[in-house]
Amino acid sequence: MTILITGGTGRTGLKLAHLLSKAGHTILLTSRKGQVPHPFKGVKFDWLDPSTFTNPFNADRAIDRVYVVGPVGVFDTLPHVKPFIDLAVTKGVKRFVVLSASVIPKGGPVAGKVHEYLEKIGVDYAVLRPTLFMENFSTGPVTPNSIRLRNEIGSVAKDGRVAFVSVDDIAKAASDALLVKKSWNTDRYIVGPELLSYDEVAALLSQVLGRKITHKRLTPDESLSIWTTVGGLTVGLAKALIKTQTEIANGAEVAVFENANKIVGKTHLREFFESNPKLWVI
Ligand SMILES: NC(=O)c1ccc[n+]([C@@H]2O[C@H](COP(=O)([O-])OP(=O)(O)OC[C@H]3O[C@@H](n4cnc5c(N)ncnc54)[C@H](OP(=O)(O)O)[C@@H]3O)[C@@H](O)[C@H]2O)c1
Known part of the structure; x- marks a missing residue:
């Protein structure tokens, strides 16, 4: 098979x-x-x-x-x-x-x-x-370069918190769902082990890299401009992404983390940053 x-x-x-x-x-x-x-x-x-x-x-x-x-x-x-x-x-x-x-x-x-x-x-x-992948901080045209070149992580998520999840943990959940004898026949959230605001993410990355990284609080218009130019997204997809971040600001990902129908990954964001520090060096 x-x-x-x-x-x-x-x-x-x-x-x-x-x-x-x-x-x-x-x-x-x-x-x-x-x-x-x-x-x-x-x-x-x-x-x-x-x-x-x-x-x-x-x-x-x-x-x-x-x-x-x-x-x-x-x-x-x-x-x-x-x-x-x-x-x-x-x-x-x-x-x-x-x-x-x-x-x-x-x-x-x-x-x-x-x-x-x-x-x-x-x-x-x-x-x-x-939920949002930890790897968004390390791959893609926007966030990794913003960290490398300006020491900033931009978002419209304000103080909203997210349990960022690693692709290793998503792959493990996929493997389990494919192999388990009795199929789930439903959906499940896959989250990381801790909720963090973007301010906390920036502080964590500052500690790991030994230089100050800040969370830049963007307006929706600023974010739209970044994602459609540097990010290369269509206006529709950029707006969908901004909507997601606005929902994070309003607690959507805290509700996901508190939902019982979830799989909690093992990888902490600190471990992810510590295992890849060269990615954010200029
Ligand atoms: N990033 C996040 O935080 C996040 C969070 C939750 C869910 N997701 C979901 O994760 C999914 C994958 O996103 P990702 O950024 O991680 O992408 P990815 O899996 O790293 O890359 C996309 C893959 O799809 C293939 N692909 C792209 N267009 C294709 C097409 N027309 N036909 C066949 N294969 C195609 C690419 O292969 P080739 O180029 O080799 O063809 C590549 O292997 C998205 O649907 C997104 O909604 C992402």
């Missing part, structure tokens, strides 16, 4: 690949170019090109579970993901584990309608709803 990992070159997908292969499972990764990191096997696959949907099943007829990371930067992924789910079911796939987000309810944008669809068709599934 084989586990197909879509988004296999991405942050959670690649960690998941390492976890599953270390545990002796057969896996197949996808990427738009068809190239995946050594030593994994990969196939060309593009959510926006349905002619690539049969590639995984032509490469391996034993695929029975799929990790779904939908097309990035798409507001509603269901029109792209549904035809693949339908095909996969006919090819013998028995379980789908979908990466969504804490802010996205069933039926909502991005992966929210995929969540709703899987429940509707009655196939085994799990929906992972992680």
